[in-house]
Amino acid sequence: MDASLLTIQPGSAEPIYRQIVEQLRRLIAGGQLGAGDLLPSVREVAAFHAINPMTVSRAYGMAESEGLLARLRGKGMAVAATTRPTQTQAQRLALLEPQLEALSRHARELELPADVVLRRLGRLLEN
Amino acid sequence: MNALLQDAHERFDPPLAARGLGHGYEGATVLRCINLDVAPGSVLGLIGRNGAGKSTLLRALLGLLEPTTGEARVFGTPALAMDDTVRQRIAYVPQQPEALAWLTVEQMFDYLSRFYPSWNHAFASDTLARWQLPENKLLGKLSPGERQRVELVRALSSEPDLLVLDEPAAALDPVARRELLREIALRAGEAGITVLFSTHIVSDLERVASEIAFLHEGRLLLHCPVDDTKERYARLWLPARLASSTPTSTLSRRSHADGSVSVVVERDAHGRWPEAHAQPGVRLDVLGLEDLFVEIAE
Amino acid sequence: MNAATLLLTPWRAAPSGARWMVVVFYLLTCLVATAIAVFGHTATTWLAVSLTYGLGLFAPWAFLFPGAALLAKDARQLRIPRLERLAILALPAYAVAMLALPAAVFAALGWPLVKPMLVWTLVMAGAFAFALLPRYVTVFCGFLPTLGNALAPGWVRLFPHAGSWPTWTIALLVLLLIMIGWRWHGFIRGRISEQGWSSPMVVQLRYGSWGAWSQMQATGRLSLMIGKGGGQVDGCGPSRPIRSLRMALGGWYTPRSWLHHVQQMGIMLVLISVPVGALLLAHLHDGGASSRMSGSALLGAVFGFAAMASPLVCLLSWVWLSRRWQRVNMELPMLALLPGLGSNAMRKRNLLRAALTRPLVAHAACLGVGLIGCHWLTRVTPLIGVQVVAITIGALATTGLMLDILGGKPHSLWTVAPLLGAVFVLQNVGLVVTAMLGSNHAPAHSTTMLAVLMAGWILLAGWATRLALAGWRALETRLQPFVANPA
Structure with missing residues (x-):
């Protein structure tokens, strides 16, 4: 996946980290992102959109805790293999x-x- | 042991701190009792209307003026009594910089680089070329936008731990502005530098700031993480018949011609909105930063 | 368009400070001229009156009415032809009024008319041309009298058939009018830049009294430099804090290369060679007959320079430093945060040395020039004494004013102007008094005059010392010296 797949609207009433999580959720649900697909690094996303890297980390962290993403050792973030069952x-x-x-x-x-x-x-x- | 202690000392001293900072010129008060701590690694956007005292606050924090009350500290040392080790770690770009107009860009960089041990020559020449800044033109003959870009490159080239920018985007075109924001964001995220910048362009702030501070008429009205401004504050609109049940603790209050009232309210410690929002006819709107700014500053 | 609007237009186009000064000066000369007319009973009273009035005409036509050129230019750029017409028409209206009124008086008194009117027109045109010509030409205007004097005897020989003076006056007038028309045309169409040495003097009115000059200084254009900036960064750095501070103070503090100094000397020599050449020409012309006269002219020039230069050094140092210390976006924040300049105490010490050395050296140079002048005089000791005392007081005033800026207690023009005025007056009075004392026929009251002069000097020295001490104490209490003084 490329950082350009995300769109950021700073002026919106929704915080940027939520915008990212929401878009990831939609991309995964819509099939544009399949299980195991690697996500762009925090730096790439931050640099592409000129946003604070901490915001991107926060979004990735939240998506991880929701079970959307999984951290791969040495490779970064990837779309989790199974998203549903992990969530109550x-x-x-x-x-x-x-x-x-x-x-x-x-x-x-x-x-x-x-x-x-x-x-x-x-x-x-x-x- | 001593070195360890000093290390610990440096780690816990906030890059910038103000206690009861106040300033005034000739009877007019510009800053009123500002208390502020800027955490290491944070990007604090200072927002406020023209004349709210943003520039004065930045200058007071860096010891560029003698405040009438209170004290500012930079990395733990009083701002007015910094030593060279602290100065090496700071870069500041004033609004509409005009320093050293009699030197060429190249000469200015040559001059300043002699004083900063960690000066990044490669970054300086690369960025000057990338931002299309003529190296052998006199600084006094550059356009305001070029002049500001030169100063920003200068500030970043000294590899500071603390970067203070006064209205950095005012004279930049959108592309240059985006480049600057990218540089700020990445440096803060990777090198862990602390950035404080003032602006009235809210969208810039929303992109890169991790924290935000509202300065209004010399007072610090709000200082919180930037996401909180969208999640913790909202505008509550009450029709005329309910105007009396307006919550007591509000950030701003506006009465409209038809008797209705709109106030900016905050979630309580449990994340709940004030009671009034549940009543029929009352409207609660989540605000973008710009709307929040307008609500508070008006 | 009525008469009132027409007459008020140039008035509105000039900065308020300038217009009142000009009007006061003009009315004053009118009063003096009237007084001469009333009390004078010689055959040439008319000449004195017309010359006095001519002097009065210079100020409005050099400093007030040229503002109409700025107005006309702006009106043209803003596409307001009516206003442009108004600005243009106001000038002949005033010219006619300022000629006709005194002419009517002269006619009523039965005095000669044509020659005074010619002189007045010449003065008005000359003053107006002065405002419109490039700055580098106006710099030479100061030498015109000397040049004219020197050339006057040769003139007749060069043009033996030039005729009586009204003829060449009219020729000169036509020449001036053509120049005015040409410069006006170029200026209001924006073909002549408003910046740099080729801009007309009138641009000065745009920025009030000091604005344009100090802007030129700030952008480095005033320093007559050739090539890039002229400043030499080599040698700056933490190891040489004073040199580095001078670089940041800019203007005449800037460390420069030898090449630059040589170029500056060359330009200075060219400037000086004009009056010296004129004197030399006069000297050669009458084969040494007037060598005494040109010798004393040279001496007068030397002393005049010394007397003018010392207060001027003081004024320029004050203007430069107070401007630097007024702005919060120039070098002050940079210097305050620049590492490598040492502790705050060292910063203060080095700043003082960097800021004061140049002006004090300049004062010393003035003294040097004065001493060279003394070389040609016979009884020099009192003159040397006067020079030393006067320049010391000038240097003290400079130090006081600059310390007050650095200490955060800057003085306004209301303090600086009387102080420098007093320095200037006492210096000149000192020169006159010693010249009289040294001459063979010393007046009776010369001792009293000397006593009064001494008293004046002591008072002035006390004042300057007080300023210096106050500034010093204020600077001592400052934690760091690079704090801007709010305007």
Whole structure:
């Protein structure tokens, strides 16, 4: 993988390290990155995007703890062979937390009763 | 043993520290009781409106002016009484530098390199060539952008442990700015140097800064890791009927014409937003750095 | 466009300091001229009045009205033709007014009219040309009287049929007007640069009193240098802190190569050769008959130089250093953070030596020139004494002013101007008094005058010492010496 595959938007309300993790997650889910693919080094990413290397390390660390990436001795980071089983259900739910928070906030702002929203959500999940 | 002690001493002394730093000119106060510690290896972006006192703070931190109150320390020694071993470790580029206008670029580098034991000649000549800076032109005849680039190359060539830049990007074009940010970011990440720079271009800061400090009317309003600004602070908008239930501890407060109020709030120790955000009709917006800056500085 | 706007235009185009000084000077000469007219009863009163008024005309036409050229240029660049027209029309309007009013008075008194008016027009055109011509030409303007004097006898021989003076005055006037037109045309169209030695003097008005000169100094253009920078970095470094500091102080402190010094000497010699050549010409011309006169002219030049140079050294040192110490983005932060210059105490000591040596050497050089002048006089001891005392006080004033800058207690022009004025006046008075004492017919009150002079010197020396001590103490309390003085 090349550092240019990532896009960084410094002005966005989402911190850069989260932007990186989010993109890795999508790239892996979408199949652009397969298991065992090597990731660019922290330095490469930092130099390409002119961002602080510590931000990149933080993103890689977070992705590693989520099980997206695995550290290979002497080679750097690579996409983990199996991502799903290493994560408990609670861990996976935690990933959804920001979206759930946003959803509940919007629902409150629209003054929608909880049961209506839940029913609709349930139907979406079943499909 | 002594060397060990000194080593330990140096490791724990922050590159820059201010205690109760205050300054004023002719009755006008520019800095009010600034307390600041810049951790080794961090890239601290100092942000504030024009006239907020950013340049004065940088100069006070480096002992370039005599503060009216308080003290600044550089690597543990008082800024006004630094010795040469500390000076070797610092590089500073003022806003719109104009020093040594009567020398050519080459002469200036020749002159300064004599004083810095760790001067990187190869880096200097490479970067001057890469940034298309004419070596045999008089400094006084360079354009402001060229002049600033020369000073930045000068500062980086002395291989400093602490780099202080006052509005480094103001006179640079986008490409040169990106190059500078890259250099700062990599040096901080790899050589572990500490960088303090002031700016009002927020996107630069978001790229390379690890920490951010807001200076407003001579006061330090906020000093935290740059990611925290996006995760810990948000804008809370309350309609007119709820204006009275505004949280008490807010960073800024603005009343709008229709009676509604918007405030900048912070998560508490458990990561929760203030109570008010759960009420119907209240809106909570996560802010980018620029919006946060505008909210606080207005 | 009404008359008021027309008349106010050049007024608005000049910096406020300059315009008041010019107006005061002009009105003062008008008053003096009126006084001469009222109280003078000789046949040539009209001549005295017209010459006095002519003197008064010089200031506005050299320092106020040329501002219209700047205005016209800016108006042209901003595409405001009306304003440009206004700036141009204001000049003949003022010229006519300033000619017609006194001419009317002369006519009413029944005095000759044509010659005064010719002289006045010549003065106005000359002053205006002075402002528009390149700086390197105006530098030579100072020598024009000497040159004119020297050439005057030869003139008739060269042009025996030149006719009476109105003829060549008109010729000169036409020449001046052509030059003004040519320079004006080039300037307002931007063909003549506003920087460097070929820029017209009027550019000075853009920056207030010192601006343009000090900017030229800062960019190194004033130092008449040839080639690159002229500064010599070789030899700078931690082992030679004073030389390194001089490099960073810039201007006349900059260490330079021998080649550069030789070039400078060459230029100086060319400059000096003009008046000396003029004197020599005069000397050769009348075969030694006036050798006494040109000898005394040379002596006067030497002493005049000595008397002018010492306060000038003081003023220039003060201007240079106070500018350096005002700016926070120039050499001060660089020097404050430059390693290799030693402890703070050493920095202070070396800075003092670097900053003061040049001005003090320059003062000593002034003394040297004065002493050379003494060589031609018979009773020299009092004159030497006066020179030594005057220059010592000048040096003391320089030291005081510079210490105050370095100590963070800089003085404004309001202190510096009276101090330097006093130095200048006392130095000249000293020269006059000793000249009178030395002459064969010494006036009766010469001892009293000497006593007054001494008292003045003591007061001045006390003042300068006080400044120096205050500056020294302030510098002692500073932790590091490279702290800018806020403007």
